[in-house]
Amino acid sequence: MSARHERRPSGVVVLSGGLDSTVCMALAARDGQPLVAVTFDYGQRHRIELERAAAVAAHYGAEQLVVRLDASQWGGSALTDPSIDVPDASAVGSGIPVTYVPARNLIFLSVATGVAEARDADALYLGINALDYSGYPDCRPEFVRSFAETARLATKRGVEGRPIAVRTPLVDLTKSEIVRLGLDVKAPLHLTWSCYRGGPRPCGTCDSCVLRAKGFAEAGEVDPALG
């Protein structure tokens, strides 16, 4: 899990095991290899994500770091707090949903920055997208731009004039465009998991399942994970 590879990685990818991060992994692999995948075990109820992330990392021959960080210690999200139910998409409404995990992408990017700096990787990748972003503030491009500047100021590499690039190649795409792109670059979409609930199969009704189904439908494709 934490075995060191000899070669300097070309990139560090935040890999959840979901559709978006897997397509992002495929795009990072196209940019260069080897990759380091960073997967967060943050106490999410949908534990199956973690198995899928390992399978995707293995698919690309990437080293995987599973970073444990128990966000359920401080709560505040339906994804980590068992006392808050994951709502159906029809009940989500507008505004920031209860599945928002406080500062999640800020924390993920910060840890990925530490990994990238320790391993001297030139870029880190995060598969967020703003259009179908479900109302999460930390999926917006202005957040990513600001983060990159903060990371430049925080790091030795930044001081040395070699800041780590923060790449979010999906940020302006719709879910159907992500599906199409994923199929084009042969991302292993059959391995991915999107459902917020912890059941043995995707529930089909949570926000994440509904967004995913809509993406495949609009792309005119069948979801290979539902085979």
Next chain:
Amino acid sequence: MSARHERRPSGVVVLSGGLDSTVCMALAARDGQPLVAVTFDYGQRHRIELERAAAVAAHYGAEQLVVRLDASQWGGSALTDPSIDVPDASAVGSGIPVTYVPARNLIFLSVATGVAEARDADALYLGINALDYSGYPDCRPEFVRSFAETARLATKRGVEGRPIAVRTPLVDLTKSEIVRLGLDVKAPLHLTWSCYRGGPRPCGTCDSCVLRAKGFAEAGEVDPALG
């Protein structure tokens, strides 16, 4: 450790158990209570820090969250990698030292932001200082300013126009000024631990010990932790 207090905290303090974070805790307590102290168990070799942090939190009647995040998984620092020695201060030289932990304060502030948002605290506190900062890029005020803006963009509170304040009350002080201030506000300096090495008593020769001794000497005070 992760028990929830009923009252909304007035602040979240990153508390390492060192001199600076303890004085910062005292200043936060002066601003308002109750406080939540966030202590990181990041695989540091100086484990005694963690015990001291618990004692300082208890001194202020604060809830303490001990957040485990194993930075030794990715290495890159003498503080987390047993294969890199902690040098004596006389051997540190100029530039960024080997005790730099990649992106440490970025990660600490990000997690503290998540805790502050989950608990609806208005401020977070970090006891960094730039003058005696030992060459760490993530102790500079420009980093903190940039972080606060990134956190505003990352969070629900920021979107709602109630960004979390990021307070670094020691940032412009010298070590001797921090000692004086700590004594003035009756911070429990006898509980604090600064040595980077893992021995039963401070080594007296690492960069952190030397800075601390210089601070007490210039303030004309005896270090109560060496009693």
